[in-house]
Amino acid sequence: MSFLEKTKSFSGYDQAKLNSLVIPNMKNEQWKYTNLERLYSTPWSPSSSQSPSERSKIDDLEILKINGASFSSEETIASIKVRKSTEQEIEMFLSREHFYSKGFLSQLINASPTLYLTTEQVGKNTPVEIQFSNSSEEQINIVLLGVVKDKQAISLRFTGKGQYHVHVWGNLKPNQCLEHVIYQELDHTSSFLFESHYNIPRDAHYRQILVQNGALFSRHNISASLTGENAETDLHGLYKPTEKSHVDNSAYIEHGASHTFSRQVYKGIIGDEAKGIFAGIVKVNKDCLLIEAEQLNKNLLLNKKAQAYSRPQMEIDADDVKCAHGSTIGQLSEAELFYFQSRGIPKERARAMLAEGFAMDVLLKIDNEVIRELTIKRLRGLC
Amino acid sequence: MLKVTNLHAQVETNPIIKGINFEVKPGEVHAIMGPNGSGKSTFSKLISGHPDYELTDGSIEFDINGKMTNISELEASDRAKEGIFLGFQYPVEIPGVTNITFMHEAFNALCEHQGAEKMNESDFREYVKSKLPILEMNEAFLDRAVNEGFSGGEKKKNEILQMLLLNPRLALLDETDSGLDIDALKTVAKGVNTLRSKYNAIVLVTHYQRLLDYIQPDFVHVLYQGQIIKSGDKTLALELEEKGYDWLTAGIQ
Ligand SMILES: Nc1ncnc2c1ncn2[C@@H]1O[C@H](COP(=O)(O)OP(=O)(O)O)[C@@H](O)[C@H]1O
Ligand SMILES: [Mg+2]
Numbered sequence: 219m220s221f222l223e224k225t226k227s228f229s230g231y232d233q234a235k236l237n238s239l240v241i242p243n244m245k246n247e248q249w250k251y252t253n254l255e256r257l258y259s260t261p262w263s264p265s266s267s268q269s270p271s272e273r274s275k276i277d278d279l280e281i282l283k284i285n286g287a288s289f290s291s292e293e294t295i296a297s298i299k300v301r302k303s304t305e306q307e308i309e310m311f312l313s314r315e316h317f318y319s320k321g322f323l324s325q326l327i328n329a330s331p332t333l334y335l336t337t338e339q340v341g342k343n344t345p346v347e348i349q350f351s352n353s354s355e356e357q358i359n360i361v362l363l364g365v366v367k368d369k370q371a372i373s374l375r376f377t378g379k380g381q382y383h384v385h386v387w388g389n390l391k392p393n394q395c396l397e398h399v400i401y402q403e404l405d406h407t408s409s410f411l412f413e414s415h416y417n418i419p420r421d422a423h424y425r426q427i428l429v430q431n432g433a434l435f436s437r438h439n440i441s442a443s444l445t446g447e448n449a450e451t452d453l454h455g456l457y458k459p460t461e462k463s464h465v466d467n468s469a470y471i472e473h474g475a476s477h478t479f480s481r482q483v484y485k486g487i488i489g490d491e492a493k494g495i496f497a498g499i500v501k502v503n504k505d506c507l508l509i510e511a512e513q514l515n516k517n518l519l520l521n522k523k524a525q526a527y528s529r530p531q532m533e534i535d536a537d538d539v540k541c542a543h544g545s546t547i548g549q550l551s552e553a554e555l556f557y558f559q560s561r562g563i564p565k566e567r568a569r570a571m572l573a574e575g576f577a578m579d580v581l582l583k584i585d586n587e588v589i590r591e592l593t594i595k596r597l598r599g600l601c
Numbered sequence: 602m603l604k605v606t607n608l609h610a611q612v613e614t615n616p617i618i619k620g621i622n623f624e625v626k627p628g629e630v631h632a633i634m635g636p637n638g639s640g641k642s643t644f645s646k647l648i649s650g651h652p653d654y655e656l657t658d659g660s661i662e663f664d665i666n667g668k669m670t671n672i673s674e675l676e677a678s679d680r681a682k683e684g685i686f687l688g689f690q691y692p693v694e695i696p697g698v699t700n701i702t703f704m705h706e707a708f709n710a711l712c713e714h715q716g717a718e719k720m721n722e723s724d725f726r727e728y729v730k731s732k733l734p735i736l737e738m739n740e741a742f743l744d745r746a747v748n749e750g751f752s753g754g755e756k757k758k759n760e761i762l763q764m765l766l767l768n769p770r771l772a773l774l775d776e777t778d779s780g781l782d783i784d785a786l787k788t789v790a791k792g793v794n795t796l797r798s799k800y801n802a803i804v805l806v807t808h809y810q811r812l813l814d815y816i817q818p819d820f821v822h823v824l825y826q827g828q829i830i831k832s833g834d835k836t837l838a839l840e841l842e843e844k845g846y847d848w849l850t851a852g853i854q
Contacts, residue, residue, distance in 0.1 A: 554693050560649050564678045568678075
């Protein structure tokens with residue numbers, strides 16, 4: 219029995235529902251800025267890469283590089299075991315309500331070969347990086363499930379080219395803390411469709427810092443459910459589209475328990491004729507007390523033809539809520555530029571330093587020091 | 602080292618500077634005084650190359666490698682590298698860029714221009730630390746974002762610190778005394794006097810004579826409605842302190 223057939227026997231698997239899902243179009247409110255149909259008008263061939271994984275190390279960070287969609291069976295790097303997901307894990311993923319309600323990748327994942335990987339913390343928290351790389355214009359489907367023991371930081375890096383469909387998904391257990399730093403630097407012909415969802419129970423903390431520094435077309439659906447007291451999430455992002463590229467971020471956070479916290483800072487540095495979009499919803503359910511939620515989106519336009527759209531929203535059905543939300547769209551300030559120039563720093567360098575200063579705010583939110591320093595270096599083009 | 606001749610300048614179509622002649626030689630300290638809105642800040646920004654102001658007539662010449670050169674077409678950053686420093690009336694805050702990074706960048710841009718070797722991060726930090734006591738600043742300021750959350754006095758000290766690090770030949774200090782209490786004023790004046798030498802020149806822009814008790818000028822000029830209407834020595838400042846500006850500006854419209 220093929221894997222595809224087998225998935226159909228999973229409890230909770232709903233073929234009819236899956237068939238009813240269509241690729242969203244711009245008439246859908248959530249998708250009004252992003253035309254996916256354009257992307258799917260030409261067929262993509264699935265990845266055929268057979269290259270084995272490679273290991274390397276930068277500074278104190280151990281790196282596992284996965285080429286294309288091929289993965290042997292199991293690798294252990296630093297404190298992480300990377301293995302093919304078990305049937306049980308896949309079943310849990312495919313039968314979740316969320317997969318059908320919001321997942322636009324579902325069909326694709328269901329129809330093409332998909333690499334199901336689980337990262338399982340087996341030791342004490344030492345940071346690791348998993349790098350996904352692809353060298354041809356192919357389609358790659360990846361589902362990445364995270365199993366944490368207590369606290370773990372993982373850098374996920376996407377390089378090369380192709381059409382990536384990525385799901386990052388998991389259920390934390392009480393008291394667990396997981397940090398994902400996602401760095402996308404695909405080439406300028408690529409597309410990157412990314413969904414992540416985490417359930418965060420009592421005393422658990424999920425952190426995600428998403429840096430998008432490439433691809434022609436990218437869309438991110440990010441969601442988190444805070445389901446128990448003291449649950450926390452930090453979801454931050456930096457996007458730097460250039461030329462004619464398009465980045466669309468859509469975030470949804472649900473506060474489903476009292477005394478829960480969410481923080482989001484998304485910053486866009488938009489150059490050339492690029493377009494950056496942020497739409498976020500923070501929902502606070504009825505009867506939840508002592509909620510703190512922050513949602514900010516700031517955009518820097520580097521060019522007259524660059525565009526930004528921003529829509530932070532709060533849906534609050536409770537009383538005892540401390541919320542801050544807002545958005546800004548602006549250009550580099552002439553006064554700031556002149557200050558640099560008056561000190562002998564040329565205008566182009568001043569622009570770069572100001573943009574970097576704007577970005578630094580997001581990068582400094584990376585909790586793990588090794589990954590933070592490396593990410594800053596990468597963004598500066600130093601490695 | 603600086604020669605301004607018949608300078609006229611405007612913003613959009615508004616004439617602001619209306620025929621200024623002004624000359625500075627190495628070693629001199631000049632004070633430019635005048636009521637608010639006279640054009641003092643505009644004049645100092647023009648010399649340092651602010652892009653908002655359009656020069657409509659006249660010239661600005663500066664000594665470059667021993668030769669008086671018209672600099673009115675030169676970018677602000679190039680003028681700075683030739684040794685012109687502007688201390689701002691309102692220094693801007695730069696979130697996300699630390700003070701030390703900013704100063705290091707400026708310092709190395711200057712080194713590069715002068716053909717000297719660039720300084721590495723740790724040597725530069727030591728160099729900056731050696732200047733901090735003059736301004737009674739502590740090291741923590743270096744790792745904060747440029748001017749972010751600094752008090753008025755701290756911002757002005759930070760300007761003077763930058764001046765001392767870059768050691769300009771010509772320092773234009775715009776209202777460096779405004780918003781300072783008497784202790785901060787003395788500290789800032791001490792910093793400015795440290796720069797004073799027979800090679801450097803200083804132009805103090807101020808509308809109070811208070812600062813001039815601590816930094817003695819060689820010449821005092823009164824700027825009013827875009828023109829220098831009177832020049833004299835330091836006794837002119839005392840006269841202005843006593844009588845105000847009205848006796849000079851009364852006949853002018
Ligand atoms: N960027 C500008 N745009 C429009 N008007 C300006 C600008 N800069 C200065 N001015 C005007 O020029 C005049 C002189 O201003 P300023 O040079 O700041 O005077 P001061 O420093 O002597 O107080 C004022 O009337 C001011 O409003
Ligand atoms: Mg002024």
